[in-house]
């Protein structure tokens with residue numbers, strides 16, 4: 035009888051410990067996962083975007099006479115270039131065709147291709163670059179297709195290309 039009793043006590047104790055153990059594991063696991071889950075969520079670009087949208091101000095104000103036409107928090111539109119160098123303009127708008135010389139475009143630095151063109155004089159080159167030009171080798175679109183460029187931008191790019199010829 036006392037033998038059964040002892041067995042029963044030991045079993046109860048073991049069961050009790052097991053239950054406690056299960057709870058501990060359960061909560062530890064949850065703690066670990068919660069941490070990871072939050073970190074994962076915070077790094078998610080879609081979530082960050084959504085969050086930024088939700089906490090963005092409802093409205094923004096531009097005050098006449100005090101602001102330059104942009105709304106606080108928004109970046110100013112690029113100044114109508116002229117300040118950009120001929121090299122910059124060439125690299126953003128002309129290099130596609132003139133860099134490698136596709137579709138009959140005279141390649142920069144190709145002396146033979148440029149010599150007769152340079153001989154026409156810069157004003158003609160400016161005119162052809164700004165207004166477009168159908169020559170013997172292909173079609174130079176007006177401003178190289180970059181209609182946002184000012185005439186001065188195009189001239190600067192032509193100057194840059196003409197310099198590379200030498």
Ligand code: HEC
Pocket residue numbers: 123124127128129130131132136137138139140151154158159160162163167168169170171172173174175177178179180183188191192
């Ligand atoms: C879509 C391709 C293309 C782009 C982009 C382009 N060009 Fe051209 N360009 C040509 C072609 C083709 C010719 C040659 C036309 C011919 O002589 O038959 C040419 C010729 C020229 C000439 C020589 C004109 C002449 O009288 O011989 C100049 C100067 C010139 N381009 C400047 C520019 C400038 C500056 C840009 C950038 C703002 C530019 N091009 C962008 C295709 C392009």
